Amino acid sequence: MWKITLGVAFGIVLAGIITTFGFIFFAGAAIWGFNESINKQTEQSIQLIQSLSNREPLHVVPITTAPIENSQSQGFPQIPLIPKSREELVREQSKKAYVEVRKNVEDFKSQYKKPPECHDFKDRATRMHCANAFIRAREAYEALNK
Structure with a gap:
């Protein structure tokens, strides 16, 4: 103890x-x-x-919608483009890709018609048949739209 x-x-x-x-x-x-x-x-x-504090001051570029005479830009001033950072470019490209894929999926879903037996699954074989039919239809749609 x-x-x-x-x-x-x-x-x-x-x-x-x-x-x-x-x-x-x-x-x-x-x-x-x-x-x-x-x-x-x-x-x-x-x-x-x-x-x-050691840098020179920023220059202001006036932006106007009034046409400028003798301009080679069809009556509008040339605005210098500010280069974007890599993160901003990636973000914009990602948004564009997302919108494009979403539009593509919505277009496919609007054209896809389920087989009649796929509205109510009776058993596992019917579920597999419907899944395979959806995959085949999606592949055919992508092949046509490439």
Whole structure:
């Protein structure tokens, strides 16, 4: 009986020591880590402000809908295009692709007619037959519209 009591007491003391040192270690790491990140962020902010203050001012381009005489752009001013970032280009292309696929699926669904036995599944064989019919119809539609 005394062995169990001694083992439990030793386990409680050991768990307390590990918990205390673990808390001190992680709390210290969090404090020092946050402190370093705040210092680093402050340095980056100062560098950004200095780099912005060293640049020349932005030029304003007037945009008007009034026709300009002697212009080669058919009476309207040429507006310089601002290059887009890679993320913006990917986002626009993704939206266009999504709209195109959605339109394609809706067009297919408007043309697809289920076989009469596919309106109410009786058993697994009917379900497989209807799935295969849908797949074949989709493949035929894609082959025609490529």
